[in-house]
Amino acid sequence: MTGQQTSRWQAIAQGLAEYYRAPYRQLLARAARDRDDLFRLLVFSEALGIPNPATPYTLELMPLMWDDFHDWHRRMGMPHSPLDHIRCC
Template structure:
């Protein structure tokens, strides 16, 4: 009985969310880009009153930094202490 409910749930989720999967992925990527910009604002030269609180999040963003700055249209890394290119 549980497997029937699970398969029904999976089918309904695919029916309702399937056509919007690309839209959801784009919205998530845009939110991630905005979050990355807020966290890296002080390093990019934009005054940030919350820099003290976001400084500890910077190491978590280094992993995808290269793809982010290429997606934003920057050929080289805008940060002098991050040499990813």
């Protein structure tokens, strides 16, 4: 095959992949957000008063999660920060 034919087949393959992925993009994004929210709950669980056997491992991740904490607690239905020592609102 020539270079032009190869690029044409690649364009067709990309178009078909997009055609089949498009209806599920929102569903997959919501599933990824739910997975991330569950992970944040695991990381912040000790600070929220929920016993967590993986605390020594998740404490290292807390500083990385602070930036998204406000969006997370709002999505979880908490209008204000549930933590006394964290004021983000």
